[in-house]
Amino acid sequence: MNKPLLWAFAVVCAGLILCFSLFKPDKSEQRATDSSAGLQGQSVGFQHYETNNNVHPAAAADTDNANLETVLTQLQLTTALAPEETAIMGPQLPDTRELDYEQIVTPNTTSPVEGKVAYLTFDDGPSQSTPRILQILNEYEVKATFFVIGKTSEESKRQLKNIVNQGHALGNHTFTHNYNQIYKSAEAFKADVDRLDRFLEETVGVKPEVLRYPGGSNNQLSWRAGGRNVMKTITREMSKLGISYFDWNVSSTDAAAPVQDKQSIIDSVISNSAGKSKIIVLMHDMDLKTTTVAALPAVITHLKNQGYRFDVLRKNSFTYQFLKP
Numbered sequence: 437m438n439k440p441l442l443w444a445f446a447v448v449c450a451g452l453i454l455c456f457s458l459f460k461p462d463k464s465e466q467r468a469t470d471s472s473a474g475l476q477g478q479s480v481g482f483q484h485y486e487t488n489n490n491v492h493p494a495a496a497a498d499t500d501n502a503n504l505e506t507v508l509t510q511l512q513l514t515t516a517l518a519p520e521e522t523a524i525m526g527p528q529l530p531d532t533r534e535l536d537y538e539q540i541v542t543p544n545t546t547s548p549v550e551g552k553v554a555y556l557t558f559d560d561g562p563s564q565s566t567p568r569i570l571q572i573l574n575e576y577e578v579k580a581t582f583f584v585i586g587k588t589s590e591e592s593k594r595q596l597k598n599i600v601n602q603g604h605a606l607g608n609h610t611f612t613h614n615y616n617q618i619y620k621s622a623e624a625f626k627a628d629v630d631r632l633d634r635f636l637e638e639t640v641g642v643k644p645e646v647l648r649y650p651g652g653s654n655n656q657l658s659w660r661a662g663g664r665n666v667m668k669t670i671t672r673e674m675s676k677l678g679i680s681y682f683d684w685n686v687s688s689t690d691a692a693a694p695v696q697d698k699q700s701i702i703d704s705v706i707s708n709s710a711g712k713s714k715i716i717v718l719m720h721d722m723d724l725k726t727t728t729v730a731a732l733p734a735v736i737t738h739l740k741n742q743g744y745r746f747d748v749l750r751k752n753s754f755t756y757q758f759l760k761p
């Protein structure tokens with residue numbers, strides 16, 4: 437190739453390059469941005485890779501915890517609405533502060549009670565502990581429900597009368613409280629319940645409105661006597677007869693040991709009642725349950741401080757049932 441032609445070609449090329457750089461100045465910026473974005477993209481991609489493929493369990497847990505915390509914070513924000521904010525939302529919306537899971541699970545409240553209510557319940561009495569329990573309830577001006585069994589001594593009858601005379605409720609907890617007997621069949625169970633009803637009517641002139649299954653409606657100790665489905669059968673039959681039964685949503689854990697630690701009882705009620713507006717507290721009225729009696733003043737004081745009022749269980753009270761009939 438001859439020299440002048442080479443030179444001409446070089447000049448044209450140089451001119452083209454100059455024109456290109458002069459008239460498309462933003463193109464380089466664009467390229468730079470693209471390049472930057474590309475880097476960021478790679479960076480993000482790398483981070484995603486890190487997050488999504490990092491199989492370290494602690495890191496994964498942290499992510500989950502962070503998500504959970506966010507959800508919890510949102511929930512707290514929702515539940516922490518000031519009264520006026522709730523009012524703005526309108527009356528058609530449920531007050532989220534009142535929406536406890538047990539109310540959703542068991543909407544058996546035919547006559548809903550406003551505000552926080554605590555139903556203290558004492559099972560298996562009367563006993564030597566009854567007089568002291570009654571004394572404390574009287575001192576604190578609190579009413580409770582006693583799910584009693586068939587104790588026929590003169591002293592027991594006196595205590596049954598005291599329970600009723602002081603404005604507390606009697607509940608049926610079966611006459612014999614003998615799992616092998618009562619949980620053989622629905623008929624056997626009903627016969628035992630009727631027997632206690634008759635005894636209480638004769639003794640104190642009161643027929644209980646409410647029932648509690650020994651061991652709770654979902655107990656497995658019944659299986660040996662009546663098979664795995666016996667509680668389902670019994671609860672269904674009793675419900676057909678219009679008999680309301682009540683489990684609990686706050687355990688005092690006083691049955692977890694022969695003599696449970698007093699502070700454990702108090703702590704259990706405090707933690708198990710937190711965030712619930714209606715509570716049915718399980719306790720026991722037995723000779724041995726001295727720490728239940730000892731814990732009672734602190735339990736009542738705590739619940740009062742939390743804004744609960746106390747009431748007795750009635751047929752149509754708020755209920756909590758482990759096993760739906």
Ligand SMILES: [Zn+2]
Nearest residue numbers: 559560650651
């Ligand atoms: Zn019992």
